[in-house]
Amino acid sequence: MELLASAxxxxxxxxxxxxxxxxxLALGIGANTAIFGxxxxxxxxxxxYPESGDLVMARKPPRDGNANVPGGGDLMPDTEFLGWLEAVPKSFRALAAYRNSTATLQRGDGAVRVPAAAVTADFFPCSA
Structure with missing residues (x-):
């Protein structure tokens, strides 16, 4: 009690x-809370996603020994993915593919390049 009175x-x-x-102190606590959020x-x-820990990304071993894409390995060609799609291993519930690209977004005052991706139909499965 004496300590509180002194303060x-x-x-x-x-x-x-x-x-x-x-x-x-209030500014520091607020900034810390915002950063943590x-x-x-x-x-x-x-x-x-349900069971999101079970998601995996399959890639081919790199041809040149270097990991030339994020995550390591080479991207899978379309023909090879279609082969996998025909014989989906029983350990996979579903199989989907994507390809990163860019697109042009037309705006009233011009156009801008934006990141985009082409995905297969199973990439976003419907729950209905």
């Missing part, structure tokens, strides 16, 4: 300094 006396003795310290939303929250 209150110090706050009353130096109100400007106390307001500055309290404001900086972003990190949680982007990195920590699980993907919005």
């Amino acid at each position: 209150l006396r110090a706050v009353r003795a130096h109100p400007l300094f106390s307001a500055l310290v309290i404001g900086l 972003v990190v949680h939303a982007v990195l920590l929250r699980p993907l919005p």
Whole structure:
């Protein structure tokens, strides 16, 4: 109790300094909370798919020994994916493919290049 009374006396003795310290603490706590909210939303929250831990990405071993795409390995050609699609291994529930690209988005004042992807029909399965 004596410690609290001493702290209150110090706050009353130096109100400007106390307001500055309290404001900086509030700013720090608020910034920390905002950053954690972003990190949680982007990195920590699980993907919005049932059993999202079971998702895998299949790639071919790199031809030149280097991982030339993010995640390592070479992309699978369309013909090879179609072969896999015809004989889907029983360990896979579904099989889908995508290809990264860019597209031109036409706007009133011009056009901009945006990232895009071409996906197969099973990439976003319907739950209906």
